[in-house]
């Protein structure tokens with residue numbers, strides 16, 4: 001899923017400082033799963049902003065709404081009658097949300113309340129970690145099921161770099177060296193020879209370096 005976290009409160013307060021009436025829009029997708037932008041977080045942010053502005057003797061009217069998804073036009077349509085009633089819209093979705101809302105409502109001021117961080121998995125309650133950089137040409141099967149692009153600090157396809165200690169990355173002792181995990185797993189499977197061939201240069205045009213990407217599924221188009 002896409003993992004996001006709320007921007008610092010001071011940054012949000014500064015963004016909306018000129019508004020008198022705002023709508024906070026949450027999303028029931030990924031950001032609900034990672035506890036960053038679902039209806040609960042919308043409610044908390046709304047109350048916090050109302051209180052912060054009351055404290056400054058500058059009351060703020062805040063309404064709340066959480067859409068099924070903000071990365072889908074059919075759900076953004078639900079805002080058609082609402083958006084004109086507000087000075088600004090504060091989106092609590094990943095960064096696709098504020099962009100979709102901005103595109104549909106060119107007159108509206110739309111601000112992101114979250115920072116979109118990475119594609120990750122849930123490690124345990126309250127901990128998420130990056131697992132994928134969406135390179136568009138997945139090769140995890142060559143590396144024991146681990147991704148050296150997203151999970152090695154240097155994105156080495158021909159690792160390890162030799163700097164790890166006790167299974168931890170030399171860049172940050174909190175990070176597992178994914179190459180340690182790759183080598184350990186392939187050793188256990190008796191497949192270490194898989195790593196003896198030098199991996200060719202990766203074709204990064206399927207990644208972000210080829211420009212913004214698009215998938216067209218003719219079979220699904222109406």
Ligand code: SF4
Nearest residue numbers: 132133135138139147
């Ligand atoms: S190889 Fe590419 S698509 Fe596969 S997990 Fe790594 S970054 Fe993601």
Ligand code: SF4
Nearest residue numbers: 152161164169170177
């Ligand atoms: S220590 Fe491991 S994870 Fe860190 S940069 Fe080197 S190979 Fe990559």
